[in-house]
Structures are given as structure tokens and as C-alpha cells.
Amino acid sequence: MADKKPAGGGGKTGGHPTVHKLYKVSGEKADRLRKSCPKCGSGTFMAQHKDRNSCGKCHYTEFAKK
Ligand SMILES: [Zn+2]
Numbered sequence: 001m002a003d004k005k006p007a008g009g010g011g012k013t014g015g016h017p018t019v020h021k022l023y024k025v026s027g028e029k030a031d032r033l034r035k036s037c038p039k040c041g042s043g044t045f046m047a048q049h050k051d052r053n054s055c056g057k058c059h060y061t062e063f064a065k066k
Pocket of ligand 1: 038039040041044055056058059060
């Protein structure tokens with residue numbers, strides 16, 4: 001009863017764009033979440049805290065907005 005099969009079979013049930021998306025995210029998640037310091041440039045990443053990011057180089061702190 002759990003199986004969903006098209007009665008009379010008339011086509012594919014494929015087409016799940018969301019699934020494809022989830023796979024891609026898991027790989028680069030860490031890198032994409034890291035913010036770069038606006039003062040030091042894109043080469044310097046900021047340390048992430050609970051609700052703020054701070055740069056270890058120039059100590060620039062950015063609070064997360066909600
Ligand atoms: Zn900085």
C-alpha cells in the first residue's frame with residue numbers, strides 16, 4: 001500500500017529538481033557560508049560566531065541581521 005505506481009502506466013515519474021540541488025549543497029556548504037572581510041578583501045575569511053562574524057586580521061566585526 002506504500003507503493004505508488006501509476007495505474008495503467010503512462011509515463012515517467014522523474015523530474016525532481018530539488019533532489020539535485022541538495023546534493024550539490026552538501027559539498028561546498030562550508031566554503032560558501034564563510035564570509036570574506038570587506039576590509040581585508042575576498043582573500044581573508046571571517047570567523048563565524050553565534051550571531052556575528054569577525055575578521056581575525058583587522059578585527060572587523062559584522063553582526064548578523066535578522
Ligand atoms: Zn579584516
